[in-house]
Amino acid sequence: MVMGLSMALCEEGVIDQTYGHFHTRDLAAYHVATFADAPEIEAVCVDEEDFHTSPMGSKGVGEIGIVGTAAAIANAVHHATGHRIRSLPLSVRRLMDAEAPGNGT
Amino acid sequence: MKPFRYERPSTVREAVALVEDDPGAVYVAGGTNLFDHLKLGIVDSRLLVDVTGLSLDSVDVLPGGGLRMGATVRNADLAAHPEVREHYPVVSQALLAGASPQLRNMATLAGNLMQRTRCPYFLNVETRCNKRDPGSGCAAAEGHTEHNAVLGASESCAAVHPSDLAVALCAVDATVCVRGRAGTRRIPVTSLYRLPGKHPERDTVLGHGELITAVELPALPMAARSRYRKVGDRASFTFALVSVAVAVDTDGDRIRDARIVFGGLATKPWRATRAEAVLRGAPATADRFAAAAFEELSAARTTPANAYRVPLARDTLIATLSDLCEER
Numbered sequence: 001m002v003m004g005l006s007m008a009l010c011e012e013g014v015i016d017q018t019y020g021h022f023h024t025r026d027l028a029a030y031h032v033a034t035f036a037d038a039p040e041i042e043a044v045c046v047d048e049e050d051f052h053t054s055p056m057g058s059k060g061v062g063e064i065g066i067v068g069t070a071a072a073i074a075n076a077v078h079h080a081t082g083h084r085i086r087s088l089p090l091s092v093r094r095l096m097d098a099e100a101p102g103n104g105t
Numbered sequence: 106m107k108p109f110r111y112e113r114p115s116t117v118r119e120a121v122a123l124v125e126d127d128p129g130a131v132y133v134a135g136g137t138n139l140f141d142h143l144k145l146g147i148v149d150s151r152l153l154v155d156v157t158g159l160s161l162d163s164v165d166v167l168p169g170g171g172l173r174m175g176a177t178v179r180n181a182d183l184a185a186h187p188e189v190r191e192h193y194p195v196v197s198q199a200l201l202a203g204a205s206p207q208l209r210n211m212a213t214l215a216g217n218l219m220q221r222t223r224c225p226y227f228l229n230v231e232t233r234c235n236k237r238d239p240g241s242g243c244a245a246a247e248g249h250t251e252h253n254a255v256l257g258a259s260e261s262c263a264a265v266h267p268s269d270l271a272v273a274l275c276a277v278d279a280t281v282c283v284r285g286r287a288g289t290r291r292i293p294v295t296s297l298y299r300l301p302g303k304h305p306e307r308d309t310v311l312g313h314g315e316l317i318t319a320v321e322l323p324a325l326p327m328a329a330r331s332r333y334r335k336v337g338d339r340a341s342f343t344f345a346l347v348s349v350a351v352a353v354d355t356d357g358d359r360i361r362d363a364r365i366v367f368g369g370l371a372t373k374p375w376r377a378t379r380a381e382a383v384l385r386g387a388p389a390t391a392d393r394f395a396a397a398a399f400e401e402l403s404a405a406r407t408t409p410a411n412a413y414r415v416p417l418a419r420d421t422l423i424a425t426l427s428d429l430c431e432e433r
Contacts, residue, residue, distance in 0.1 A: 010339050016249045019232060023225055023249045034205075036340035091338055092346055093251065096413035 001041050003062070004069025006033035012089050109143075113155040117284050117318060123154045125286050125314030132156050132316060134177050135211035137204070138220040146230045147237055157213075161318055164188065170324025173282075176215035176317045180270070181206065183214055193322055195331035195350050199273035202335040205342045215317035217270045218281070218297070221308060223344050224264035225252065235261045236305040255405040255414050256371035262305030265369060266298060267344050269335060272368035274320065275376050276350035277328045285315040294320070298373035305372075327354035327362060330432065334425045335368070336417060345369030347418045351425045353389075360384045360430070365397070370405075370418055377401040380422070389430040394423040 010031040014023040024030040049057030053064075070088055078084050083098040114120045124130040129151035133139050142148045161175040164186050172188055183189060184200035204212060226232045226244040233242035245253055245263055253263035271294065279294040297309050311317075322328075331352035337343040348368035354361040363384040365377040380397035387393045398419040405415045 018248045031339050034339055034341050093413050096417050
């Protein structure tokens with residue numbers, strides 16, 4: 001879930017369009033969520049066997065679990081601000097640009 | 106790895122002599138910024154003079170009020186100091202807004218003030234940078250400009266000053282105590298940093314070998330009602346997109362005096378004297394707060410990639426002033 005939150009709010013690989021290198025070339029520039037970004041999280045185990053996803057009947061708990069996270073957070077941002085932002089991450093810059101006159105949604 | 110010499114003298118006099126005698130020498134305390142630069146090849150120092158053995162790590166209340174904070178007091182200790190928290194909350198908040206707990210345990214007061222820009226072109230030795238390599242040009246001017254300064258930049262350099270602490274210290278009229286071989290001098294922290302002009306390689310007015318020994322805070326009753334507010338791309342361990350240090354003194358619904366400093370926007374901590382002038386004697390209303398922000402920020406020069414910093418700074422200032430003025 002923190003991976004999904006990080007994708008929704010922080011992570012962005014930026015390529016420098018002038019020089020062709022990565023602008024986000026280390027973990028100081030490429031942000032992942034910190035402990036302080038993570039809210040209280042309740043993890044719930046789904047008590048069922050699912051042989052469609054694997055022969056063992058198990059489901060993944062990594063990327064599988066983050067599919068809806070970014071969409072949920074984007075919906076929350078829309079609910080809070082009225083702006084429907086359709087590219088990730090939902091950064092301060094994207095929010096301020098959406099607020100700018102003429103860019104409203 | 107390139108070899109370098111390391112000394113850990115026990116007196117300020119010895120430390121200053123070691124660095125002044127060698128143009129390739131540099132002071133080191135926590136090393137949280139310098140060691141990165143050595144590894145990245147941004148600096149090429151032959152001699153590291155460790156100042157953590159100089160007994161500059163105490164915080165003392167000055168006679169008549171005010172505080173003298175030793176240069177090598179760790180950021181974590183300073184943020185937690187009861188005198189700082191009670192009388193200068195903006196300073197404690199700014200310290201806690203920066204870096205991570207591990208870094209704050211190592212980093213020192215003077216080291217924080219002397220940290221260098223995080224402009225990505227300064228940090229990438231494969232690109233041109235007048236601050237790192239004077240005269241080579243500024244790759245940031247034509248590159249990804251989102252993190253370029255919108256105030257105080259020159260044709261040579263648009264690197265943002267990174268310190269949170271320096272922003273807060275500018276708001277409470279701190280003075281930096283400096284020792285060189287020629288003697289001591291005292292510099293208001295608002296005069297410590299240079300605008301880049303044609304010489305962005307010089308961040309401060311300090312000469313080679315001059316050592317910060319302490320920072321003094323004056324007795325300033327209005328600093329008890331102060332706040333540091335930082336906007337970043339995540340909740341901690343990031344540099345400010347915009348920050349503001351504010352202290353206010355009110356008389357009923359009127360502002361008697363205000364101190365405002367912007368961080369994250371400019372090539373040095375940006376004391377907003379024009380905004381302060383608009384507020385002095387004015388009613389504490391959202392309209393006046395907006396007028397103050399406009400007065401200061403209308404000088405901003407932006408690109409499409411960093412234009413959002415200006416309304417972000419405006420909104421952050423208005424919100425911080427509103428919060429502070431509601432507390433009485």
